Amino acid sequence: MNITIYDIAQKCGVSIATVSRVLNGSSRVSEKTRARILEVMKDMGYKPNPFARGLGLDSMKIVGVICTDVADIFYARAVSLLEEGLRRHNLDVMLSNTGEDRGRNSKYITDMTAKHVDAIITIGTPFSSEKDIRQLQQVAESVPVITINCDYHLPNMYSVVCNEKEGMRKLVHWLAEKGCRKPAYLYDFLTYSGRHKLDGFYQGCRELKLDVSDERICQIERTLEAAEASVDRLVASQCEFDAILTSEDVLAVGAQRAMLRSGMNVPVVGWNNSILAQCATPTLSSVDNKLASLCAAAVNLVITLTENGGDAVPVRTEFSADLVERESFRL
Known part of the structure; x- marks a missing residue:
């Protein structure tokens, strides 16, 4: 096992900075603490990396x-x-x-x-x-x-x-206040972030008693083409929706392209507030995840x-x- 200064600090009940001061011969450590740290280093077989120490505080930077x-x-x-x-x-x-x-x-x-x-x-x-x-x-x-x-x-x-779950929940509420009660949602991967956004979408819809149709909730690849094709299918199937929410700005850009091509005008909202949102035409509303x-x-x-x-x-x-x-x- 590779013993590090983090192990020494934890064993001695001191900060990493204190262990580093001992390694570098600093006078800002009491003799009792210095003796204890040196003893633990010996017992644990700690061998400082000479190259790392040369950079200061036993660090590779x-x-x-x-x-x-x-x-x-x-x-x-x-x-x-x-x-x-x-x-x-x-x-x-x-x-x-x-x-x-x-x-x-x-x-x-x-x-x-x-x-x-x-x-x-x-x-x-x-x-x-x-x-x-x-x-x-x-x-x-x-x-x-x-x-x-x-x-x-x-x-x-x-x-x-x-807190993207709460951000998505609030977004559903904001849309409902504008009269949008049948939102479609396009998302890609169910990562930690993806799961929280999907949970927030469902929570907001439940709280407002919105009709959550499986047809309006689409998991797709994270590409412009996939988003365009998904919205084209919604339009062709005459599925009713009055807003499009997405898990990523790139999906929102694709969705907006498809909407403009079909002549429909509903709010489209992306996620991440990336440069894509600012460059889109029209400019894209997006959730800033900070x-x-x-x-x-x-x-x-x-x-x-x-x-x-x-x-x-x-x-x-x-x-x-x-x-x-x-x-x-x-x-």
Whole structure:
């Protein structure tokens, strides 16, 4: 087992910063605490990495970031925000792009830890199988693991999430207030985020006693073409709907294309408030899931956990979602 300063700190009941001060010969540690830490290091067979120590505080100054597909506009922006925030603290990013989650992604976790990163940040849900999550939990015993828009509810992990279930529930209510009582919903993957959005949709419909027809709820691929085809089918089948909600902006753009082609005019609402929403014609109303705030909070967690030992750090940080109303929302 690779013993780290996190293990030493936990065994001694002190912060990581205190262990680091002992390693670097700082005078800001009492002799009693210094003796205790050195004794535990000896008992546990801890051997500092000379290269890492040369960088200061037994650190490689690298944070691992794992997501499924950096080509996706949401993940690309998240990686950019994280890299920008971490570099302000002289930390570099090591990126791992897992591709589709097939339940066998644990190798990306082990590869990352083998490179002695100081912390790991996951974006979305790159790990869903029991084996992968168990591997991630094991890593969390050695280095901080922060999840963005996913919460495994496991020890030593820290989650930063947007309450997208409540955001979707409120969106259904907002639409109903405008007279839209037969919303269609297009969604893609049932990830942590995807499940919460779908649950919020159903909850809002139940509260308002809206007619929830299976025909109006469509799970499709995350592409423009799939969204257009889905809306074309709804129109051709003469299915009644008076608004279209989607789990992603790209689906909303495709849905809006199909609506304009058919000559229909109903509110279309995307999700993520990405650049796609601003570039669409008409401009696209979208739910802002506060990605910038999520990433900033994740960076702050990394700094607090690695420099201060995680004293009084919340295991879950939650933000609310807000609707950004643009032209596509106007009846």
